[in-house]
Amino acid sequence: MSPPGTATAGCGSEISAEFARTRPFDGLTIGTGIHLEPKTVALILTLASGGARMISTGNLSSTQAETVGYLRHRGVQVIGETTTDRARHAADLREVIGEKPGLLLDNGGDLFLGYLSDPYPGLLGGTEETTSGRTRLRPLAGRLDVPVLVINDSPIKQFAENRHAVGLSVLESYLRITNRMTNGRRAVVFGYGACGKGIAAAFRSAHALVAVIETDPVARLEACLDGFDVPARDDALREADIVITATGADAVVRGADLAVLRDDVVLCNAGHFPVEIAVDELESSPLTRRREAAADGIATLLLDDGRRVHLLAGGHMVNLAGPRPLGNSIESMDLGFALQARCLEAIANGSVGAGQVVVAVPRFIDERVARAFLDAYGTSVTRPADA
């Protein structure tokens, strides 16, 4: 059986070989709650090569059956299958916590929240991958007495994955799922954090007319100076052909917005949780006559006045939950996973202390990962002679 997809091509493979020698996780169980798609296979197997017993479950709606099959074939204990059922997913997460892992690799804060509601001795700490998870966990930092390093807050994760990779993969997903042109279309991006910046830039490079809606006036100013329109929210929605959410917030696009949306608009979400587009509100609105499955990954709401509103991937992360998803580029994930592996190694060997609860990746790890990636990435990257 061969791996389902291309595994890491950069620093991750070197870490895997190193971990097979150094065995930083010997005797430890690592619990993971991260998207189970081909690229995460490389991370999970890298940690296993370092001696860890792995117990893994996925995230809501993004688990790929082939990946689960491959991981099981390689001896990883995988809990659950693909599901969009929140209760089922919560039970899978509880099962991971029930194994009392010594390290947690979390994606969205679910595992650490599970640990807090059912604490056990022996947790050394762990990592949280996302903005959304950091937002949930930071207020609880006082109750977590172990190091928790937020991968998302590494500058490397911010520019390599959130900005460059998410931007391109959301554009790629939009094109693949809709098979429509973006040229001259009005795209409205909600959120101008790292992901929103990449998405806005990618759609502009595909010749869309891009507007940004931001609640933070500083980020709105940055979008303006980057050359994007920053109109009033409802004015932007009234003109939009494409609406993309990337905020980490709830109900950014709501049922009430149906009053202003134009016919044939496409809505999609790039944020971690499927809550940014309030799908229930859109479907139950008195303006909505019915919902049709229009094509693979596209649901169309038919409104009473004849307007059509298309929703991609049911409001789940469009670049990971739609049909034939590729997710973010292998190289960007390789960098993120190298950060994960080095952070978990640092927690296991005690070089990161208990005071570092829900904090960014330490600078020494960022520098180590950057150097390794530049070395592995090849001669196309110019390096100063003394680096």
Ligand SMILES: NC(=O)c1ccc[n+]([C@@H]2O[C@H](COP(=O)([O-])OP(=O)(O)OC[C@H]3O[C@@H](n4cnc5c(N)ncnc54)[C@H](O)[C@@H]3O)[C@@H](O)[C@H]2O)c1
């Ligand atoms: N799809 C993917 O592959 C992928 C990858 C990485 C992160 N994410 C997710 O994308 C989301 C955004 O991540 P980020 O790193 O850009 O976060 P961020 O915190 O850097 O930026 C979010 C921005 O959204 C703005 N915002 C919040 N509520 C808003 C609202 N109602 N309307 C308009 N703007 C609003 C904030 O002011 C902020 O500037 C998170 O949920 C994150 O987990 C997705």
